[in-house]
Amino acid sequence: MASVRLMKILMLGSGMVAPPCLECLSRNPRNRITLACRALAKAEELAAKFPDIPVIRSAINSGIDVVTTSYVSDAMRELDEEAKRAGIVVLNEVVVDPSVDHLYVIKKIEEVHAKGGKVLEFYSYCGGLPAPDCADNTLGFKFSWSLRGALLSQRNSARFLKKGSIEEISPQNLMASAVPYYIVDGYDFVVYPNRNSVPFREFYDVLETHTVIRGSLRYKGNSAFDKQEWLKDGMTWAEIQQKAIGASGTDEDTLESKVKEVARFPSASEGERIIAGLKWMGILFSEKGTIVEGNVLDTLCVQLEKLMSFGPGERDLVML
Structure with a gap:
């Protein structure tokens, strides 16, 4: 019997997309997968340190095919001829959008042109998105x-x-x-x-x-989310919100009033809906936030991950 050829796969990063990808790749017993990451809390940060261009250049030098979910940038296009000469495939945008949408678009455009249309x-x-029956939070996401x-x-x-x-x-x-x-x-x-x-x-x-x-x-x-020196461990969400929007106090009424002033909502109903969302996220209350390196965005991500992750058995939906 001919020997079974093993496929060596290097997977960079271990963010939220990685587990289902890894599970899918592991179904084939011939795949030998190397997952490159640091501590789980730093996995996404690590992935960001391996941008696509150096990876593609390394793949060209090594004669290894590359598959990414990234948009095709101008810098990637400049490597097209090098990749062809190296005889490798560099396949980008392998997701729903962009990817599947390209296939449907090209099919429809070719059908229109074939009939003489414009x-x-x-x-x-x-x-x-979450399926409608699973979109059970204020933001619908x-x-x-x-x-x-x-x-x-x-x-x-x-x-x-x-x-x-x-x-x-x-x-x-x-x-x-x-x-x-x-x-x-x-x-x-x-x-x-x-x-x-x-x-x-x-x-x-x-x-x-x-x-x-x-x-x-x-x-x-x-x-916009930038590093803020005032963002320290032990702060409550009300204190974070006060600092972020420049409110005079941390009580709910003061914060709510300042949010409306800063945001300038297009209508009263829109303002009430968004305020309800902030309350649902706990951002106006006295619960302590999990501070991440003084960054408002990363601190907010920790809070949203607790509230807005898919639960067991919940379904997502793609509308194209």
């Missing part, structure tokens, strides 16, 4: 991947083509640009632009189109 407007919206990455994705700038003109949205205005979007009864979605949609006019070969917008879907109801 694509004058292009919209592609996708959201990975749960985390199955990096909390930090999910929150920071809502602080990206956006760029898209609309009626022949390029429009841009700054990071601080991204979520304010979200608008209601109807797909089917029973789902209350909003949509906001996702990163830079402009190059997809050429990528998808729809040069005839005057509008190209790729966006993210969230249930209706869905911050």
